[in-house]
Amino acid sequence: MLVGRDGELGRIEAEMATPGRVGAVYVHGPAGIGKTALLHEATDRAVARSGGYQLVWIDGRDIAPAPDQLEDALGAPPQRGRPLVVLDSFEHVEALGGYLRRVLLPALPPGAAVLIGSRRAPGPEWAPRAEAGFLALALAPLRPEASTEVLRRHGLDAAAVERARDWAHGNPLALELAAASAQGDPGSAGGGRLDEDLVARLVAERLQGPHLATLGTAAIARVTTPDLLADSLLGADPEAEWEWLRGRDFVEPRGLGVSPHELVREAIRACMRRDHPLVERALRRRVADHLYAIGIGPAGPLAVTDLAELADSPALHWGFSWRASARLRVDGLRVGDLEAADRRLAGRRHAAVWEGSRALLEAAPEHGTVARDRDERLCGVTVSLTPGTAPVAADEDPILGPRLAHARRLERPDTVIWRDMIGVAEDRDPDLFGLLGMAGLLAATSGSPRYGYLPINPALPGARDFAAAGGAVHIAGLDARVGGETIECHVVDWGPGGVLAALHAHVYRELGLPEPSRPATARAVSVATVREAFRNLGVPADLARSPLAHGEGVAERSDSARDALVEAVDRAFGETPGDALTQTVLRRGYLERHATHEAVAEALHLSRAAYFRRLRRGCERVAAYLSAPG
Numbered sequence: 327m328l329v330g331r332d333g334e335l336g337r338i339e340a341e342m343a344t345p346g347r348v349g350a351v352y353v354h355g356p357a358g359i360g361k362t363a364l365l366h367e368a369t370d371r372a373v374a375r376s377g378g379y380q381l382v383w384i385d386g387r388d389i390a391p392a393p394d395q396l397e398d399a400l401g402a403p404p405q406r407g408r409p410l411v412v413l414d415s416f417e418h419v420e421a422l423g424g425y426l427r428r429v430l431l432p433a434l435p436p437g438a439a440v441l442i443g444s445r446r447a448p449g450p451e452w453a454p455r456a457e458a459g460f461l462a463l464a465l466a467p468l469r470p471e472a473s474t475e476v477l478r479r480h481g482l483d484a485a486a487v488e489r490a491r492d493w494a495h496g497n498p499l500a501l502e503l504a505a506a507s508a509q510g511d512p513g514s515a516g517g518g519r520l521d522e523d524l525v526a527r528l529v530a531e532r533l534q535g536p537h538l539a540t541l542g543t544a545a546i547a548r549v550t551t552p553d554l555l556a557d558s559l560l561g562a563d564p565e566a567e568w569e570w571l572r573g574r575d576f577v578e579p580r581g582l583g584v585s586p587h588e589l590v591r592e593a594i595r596a597c598m599r600r601d602h603p604l605v606e607r608a609l610r611r612r613v614a615d616h617l618y619a620i621g622i623g624p625a626g627p628l629a630v631t632d633l634a635e636l637a638d639s640p641a642l643h644w645g646f647s648w649r650a651s652a653r654l655r656v657d658g659l660r661v662g663d664l665e666a667a668d669r670r671l672a673g674r675r676h677a678a679v680w681e682g683s684r685a686l687l688e689a690a691p692e693h694g695t696v697a698r699d700r701d702e703r704l705c706g707v708t709v710s711l712t713p714g715t716a717p718v719a720a721d722e723d724p725i726l727g728p729r730l731a732h733a734r735r736l737e738r739p740d741t742v743i744w745r746d747m748i749g750v751a752e753d754r755d756p757d758l759f760g761l762l763g764m765a766g767l768l769a770a771t772s773g774s775p776r777y778g779y780l781p782i783n784p785a786l787p788g789a790r791d792f793a794a795a796g797g798a799v800h801i802a803g804l805d806a807r808v809g810g811e812t813i814e815c816h817v818v819d820w821g822p823g824g825v826l827a828a829l830h831a832h833v834y835r836e837l838g839l840p841e842p843s844r845p846a847t848a849r850a851v852s853v854a855t856v857r858e859a860f861r862n863l864g865v866p867a868d869l870a871r872s873p874l875a876h877g878e879g880v881a882e883r884s885d886s887a888r889d890a891l892v893e894a895v896d897r898a899f900g901e902t903p904g905d906a907l908t909q910t911v912l913r914r915g916y917l918e919r920h921a922t923h924e925a926v927a928e929a930l931h932l933s934r935a936a937y938f939r940r941l942r943r944g945c946e947r948v949a950a951y952l953s954a955p956g
Contacts, residue, residue, distance in 0.1 A: 328360075328363055328364065328367040329468070329472050329475050329476050329479075330468040330469060330471075330472025330473075330475070330476075331360070331364055331367070331465075334353075334364060334463055334465065335364070335367060335368055335371065337351075337461065337463060338351050338353075338364075338368045338441070338461075338463070339368070339371065339372070339375075341439075341461045342372060342439045345436075345437075346436050347436055348431055348434045348435075348436065348437075348438050348439065348440060349438070349439035349440070350431065350439070350440045350441075350459065350460040350461065351439075351440075351441050351442070351460060351461045351463055352442045352444065352448045352452055352460040352461065352462045352463065353365065353441065353442065353443045353444070353463045353465060354443070354444045354445065354446060354447045354448065354462065354463070354464055354465070355445070355464060355465030355466075356445060356497075357445060357499070357587070357588065357589050358497045358498060358499025358500060358587065358589060359465045359466075359467070359497060359498065359499075360465060360468075360498040360499075361414070361443040361444075361445075361465060362414055362415075362443060362578055363498065364443075364465065365412055365414055365441055365443050368441065369381055369383070369410060369412055369441070372410060372439070373410070378408045378437075379408055379409070379410040379439075380408060380409050380410065381409075381410045381412070382399065382400055382409055382410065382411045382412070382903075383412045383414070384396070384399045384400075384411070384412065384413050384414070385414050385415050385580050385581060386413060386414065386415035386416050386417065386418035386419040387415050387418050387548065387580070387585070388548070388549065388580065388581050388628075389419060390419075390631065390648055390651060390656060390764075390765075390768070392655065392656035392657065392765065392768075393422070393425050393429070393655075393656075393657055393658070393933075393936065394656075394936055394939065394940075395904075396419075396422060396425070396430070397904070397907060397932070397936065398902070398903060398904025398907065399903055399904065400430075400903055408435065408437055408438055409434060409438045409439075410438065410439045410441075411430075411434075411438070411439070411440045411441070412440075412441045412442075412443075413426075413440070413441070413442045413443070414442075414443040415443065415444075415588075416442045416443060416444035417444045417445045417446050417652055418651055418652050419651055419652070419655060420444065420446065420652060420653065420655075420700050421651075421653060421654045421655030421697075421698055421699055421700050422655045423451070423452070423700055424451075424655075424698065424700075424701075424702035425655070425657065426440070426442075427451070427452075429931070433931045440460075442460065447462070447464065448460060448462050449700065449701075451701070466496075467495055467496025467497055468496040468497075468498060468501070469496065470491060470496070472496075473491045473494060473496050473501055474487055474491055476498065476501045476502075476505070477490050477491060477501060477504075477505050480505035482505060489504075490504035490505055499576065499587055499589070499590075502575035502576065503575065503576060503590075505575070536562070537567065537570060537571075538602065538605060539558070539559050539560075539562065539605065539609060540555065540559065540562070540567040540570065540571050541571075541586075541594055542594065542598045542602070542605055542606060542609045543555060543558045543559070543609050543612075543613060544571060544577070544584070544585065544586050544591070544594070545586060545591050545592075545594035545595040545598060546595065546598075546606070546609055546610055546613050546636070547585075547613045547616075547617075547632075548585065548632050548635070549580050549581045549582070549583040549584070549585055550571065550583045550584055550585060551582050551583035552564065552565070552568045552583070553616070553620075554583070554613065554616050555567055555568050555571070557612055557615065557616040557619075558609055558612040558613060558616065571584060572584050574586075576590040607837050610636060610833065610837065611833070611834065611837055611839065613636065614633060614636055614830055614833040614834070615830075615842075617629045617632050617633050617636070617830070618633065618826060618827065618830040618842075621633070621774070621826045622826070629826060630764075630767075630768075630774065630825055630826055630829065631648050631764060633826065633829035633830060633833065634646050634647055634648075634764070634829055635647070635648070635649075636829075636833050637829065637832055637833055637836060638836055639795050639832070639836065641788070641791040641792055641794070641795035642792065642795040642796065642832065643757070643760050644759060644760055644788040644789075644791065644792045644795075645747075645759050645760055645762075645763035645780075645788075645789070645792035645793075645796075646760055646763045646764055646767075646792070646796070647757060647760030647761065647763075647764060648760070648761060648764060649757040649760055649761075650697070650755050650756075650757035650758055650760060650761040651761065653699060653700070653755055653757075654697045654698065654699055654705055654706075654755060654758065654761055655697070655698055656695060656696070656697060656761065656765045656769075657695070657696050657697075657698050658691070658692075658694070658695065658696070658933050658935035658936060659687060659691045659694045659696060659935065660696075663694075663696055663704055663707070664684050664687060664688065666704045666750070667680060667684070667704065667707055667748070667750050668680075668684070670704075670750040670751075670752075671748070671750060675785070675809070675810050675811050676748060676783075676811055677809065678808045678809025678810065678811060679725070679746060679748075679808045679809065679811050679813060680746065680748060682723055682724065682725065682745075682808065683707070683709050683745055683746040683748075685719070686709060686717070686719055686720060686723060686726070686745065687709065689717055689719050690717040690719070690720075691934070691935055692934065692935040692938045692939065693709055693710060693711045693715070693717075693769075693770075694707060694708070694709055694935075695707070695708050695709075695710070695762070695765045695766055695769045696708075697755075697758060697761055697762060697765070699751070699755075703751065704750055704751070705749065705750065705751040705754070705755065705758060706747070706748060706749045706750060706751070706754075706758045706759075706761070706762050707746065707747075707748050707750065707762075708744065708746065708747045708748075708762040708763070708765060708766040708769075709744065709745040709746045709747075709766070710742055710743065710744045710745070710766035710767070710769055710770040711726075711742075711743055711745075711770055712739070712741055712742055712743065712770050712771060712775070713730055713733050713734055713738070713739055713741055713743075714739055714852075714853055714854045714857070715770070715942060716730055716743075723745070724806050724808055725745050725746075725781065725806045725808065725813055726743060726745050728803075728804050728806070728815075729743050729779045729804055729815055730743065732779075732801075732804060733777065733779070738776070738777050739852055739853070739854065740775050740776045740777060740824070741775055741776070741777040741778070741779065742766070742767055742770040742771055742775045742777070742778050742779070743770075743778075743779040744763075744766050744778075744779065744780060744781050745781060746781060747759055747762045747763065747766065747781065759788070759789075759792075763792075767825065769939060771942075771943075771946065774820075774823065774824030774825045774826040774827070775820070775824050775825060776819065776820050776821065776822065776824050777817065777818065777819055777820070778796075778798070778817070778818045778820065778825075779804075779815060779816075779817055780792075780793050780796075780798055780815070780816040780817070780818065781813050781814075781815070782798075782800075782813070782814040782815070782816045783811065783812070783813060783814070784812060784814055785811075785812075790816075793816040793818070796818045796828070797818055797819070797820075797828070798816035798817060798818035799816065799817055799818070799819075800814060800815070800816050801815050801816070801817050802814075802815075804817075830842065851873070851874070851949045851952040851953045852949060853942075853945050853946050853949045855872065855873050855874065855949070856874075856891070856945045856948050856949045856952070857942075857945045858872065859872045859874050859887055859891060860891065860912075860916040860945065861916075863888060863891070863916065863917070863919070864919065866880050866881065866884035867880055867884075869883075869884040869887050869888065870883035870884040870887070871883075872887045874886070874887040874890050874891070874952070875887040890952065891916075891917070891948065892917065894948040894951045894952055895909060895912050895913060895917060895944075895948060897951065898947045898948050898950070898951035899947065907930070907940065908940045908943055908944045908947070909944070910930065911926070911930065911932075911937060911940040911941055911944060912940075912941065912944040912945075912948070914926045914929075914930070915937075915941055916941075923937065923938070923941075
């Protein structure tokens with residue numbers, strides 16, 4: 327039972343009970359103040375009070391700052407029912423705020439509720455308005471009597487309670503850590519405040535005992551699951567260690583696993599690298615191995631971002647990282663974005679390059695991905711595509727044309743090509759290009775492409791170092807001179823396992839280990855074959871010519887191809903909300919064909935760009951399923 331928060335729980339309950347609209351609450355406060363615990367208690371009470379709620383819990387640390395990722399977590403609208411959406415650790419994806427207010431809230435039915443937990447207070451844009459808005463709820467430290475009750479429940483005597491209460495100053499995390507420390511050392515937890523150094527001191531004793539590797543794994547990995555512990559621990563019972571870990575006072579549920587409170591996690595990581603460097607290196611390798619193994623399946627995109635974060639290389643992170651996600655969010659193009667970029671690039675050397683990017687995006691906006699700050703201001707744009715998705719206009723483009731021809735001549739369909747990555751904000755975020763690089767990859771393909779054509783501007787500090795860190799080779803014959811700007815072409819071959827395997831190998835190199843060996847794999851069914859078959863479902867004569875078809879005669883061959891596609895759509899996807907949404911897009915957009923693509927996108931509350939990205943990702947998943955042996 328939660329102690330000392332009855333007033334806050336009452337205000338949340340009242341907001342959620344307001345008839346005729348969506349209940350919306352924004353809970354904020356410093357680290358360890360109890361935001362997650364309050365949200366858990368509020369949702370437990372709401373579900374118990376009203377069985378009609380469908381709880382959707384999203385941790386901001388588990389998703390990229392992109393609407394597609396949020397849509398993945400929410401699932402398709404028909405599956406939502408009366409949703410109770412919780413977005414915890416919102417500071418990690420704070421730039422999604424505009425999307426939440428502009429798109430998510432209006433799409434939810436009356437009686438639904440959205441609860442947000444964040445370390446940072448909301449800005450004025452979150453203020454309640456007549457049509458929408460959030461109740462802002464600041465969490466204060468617990469009162470002395472509530473702090474005393476928390477400590478007494480841990481069995482501390484009066485003297486220990488007084489010392490721990492005076493040290494913690496009402497911070498629930500500090501109270502839990504102080505109680506745990508006092509149980510092992512009755513004279514501990516005196517003076518100071520809750521900061522990284524004191525947290526490190528309080529958890530240091532746990533890094534000397536038999537659970538060192540368990541805590542180290544939990545600090546290195548974004549989320550620790552039973553399967554990860556089984557892969558990372560040697561000479562220990564993973565089931566027993568899992569039960570021990572999930573029972574720690576500083577560990578929180580997260581996704582399918584758990585994670586230490588962020589302050590504690592950072593403290594453990596620092597202690598591990600300082601005091602146990604060999605253990606830390608061994609655990610980082612095993613975590614990387616686990617991420618690679620699960621990334622081969624449906625977890626691919628998230629595993630790619632997690633593996634990138636395991637790397638230490640600043641040069642790699644310059645163009646490949648989610649580190650800006652607490653400040654910027656990824657989005658598709660909106661009305662006014664192109665004009666905003668025009669104004670901010672006017673008179674700059676890059677203006678001529680942008681002119682070509684702008685023309686391409688006017689014709690095919692789905693190839694543009696942008697970064698926005700928490701105030702919805704445009705901060706950057708990236709343009710990326712593949713040889714299979716490139717519009718006709720790309721072949722005439724001075725930058726893309728030669729690179730597309732090169733990829734096709736060398737038969738490289740498994741390729742992502744970036745045309746442009748630009749920063750348009752006056753105060754450019756230092757991690758902007760890392761976000762744009764990763765976003766461009768994930769927007770162009772949901773798989774793990776083998777080849778990447780990087781647009782390297784030699785005048786941009788860090789650009790060439792990034793290409794070198796990824797193993798890219800400069801192909802001068804594909805360089806483009808546009809206006810006064812040179813855009814070099816650096817081509818990276820990530821190998822048979824694609825980006826995922828390359829990042830896995832990069833972590834190995836940083837650890838001084840030989841690269842892991844893995845068999846080369848070739849896709850038997852291409853994405854282009856799947857896409858063409860879907861498009862020809864209503865034309866038996868064309869469908870019968872598909873490589874997916876077999877048998878004699880048009881009817882038998884077209885039926886066999888159709889059956890293969892239907893089976894793949896039924897079986898190629900998991901049970902996550904994101905998989906379900908992509909599966910729904912494929913069924914409605916291709917198999918059922920009762921409406922235009924635009925009408926299907928509108929019915930699913932997806933933008934045109936988001937809808938076509940899901941069609942593309944669905945085709946990739948179907949191709950992978952059809953290519954699997956047996």
